[in-house]
Amino acid sequence: MCSGDLRVDSLGSPVARSRWRYAIAVAVTIVAGLASRAYAAYLPWWLAKNAGDALYATMVFWGFGFLAPRARTSRVALAATAFCFAIELTQRYRAPWIDAVRATTPGRLVLGQGFHAFDLVCYVIGVALGVGLELIVRRRRTRGAV
Numbered sequence: 001m002c003s004g005d006l007r008v009d010s011l012g013s014p015v016a017r018s019r020w021r022y023a024i025a026v027a028v029t030i031v032a033g034l035a036s037r038a039y040a041a042y043l044p045w046w047l048a049k050n051a052g053d054a055l056y057a058t059m060v061f062w063g064f065g066f067l068a069p070r071a072r073t074s075r076v077a078l079a080a081t082a083f084c085f086a087i088e089l090t091q092r093y094r095a096p097w098i099d100a101v102r103a104t105t106p107g108r109l110v111l112g113q114g115f116h117a118f119d120l121v122c123y124v125i126g127v128a129l130g131v132g133l134e135l136i137v138r139r140r141r142t143r144g145a146v
Helices: 019-038 045-067 073-090 096-102 105-111 117-145
Strands: none
Touching: 019 045, 045 073, 045 117, 073 105, 073 117, 096 105
């Protein structure tokens, strides 16, 4: 059973996420997201249009997992989803200073450019991808530890 926010392995010992693995996952996901934009012409239109948004949310999930290695997966997923939704909703706010930030490459990549309701769906899919991958890896590691 879980004790508070700690995950436990099959022997009941607390298990934390590996920060270096999550840092690598963040980096790999960033590369995949940028590649989905750079090679969009080679992807189906729906994937080219939405993969970057979903991978952004997956990267945020990995980032929150890195920051809170002992938090429950459900809490990390909720925090990542809330963060992505907040970023998307801030795109409805227009002011010269934030538009200037969004005009830069880092600003565009982190803050986006304009509100699109379907991006919220992409974020849920992206976080679900991160959750699914985490659970698959955890199950494989737990089976190997027994």
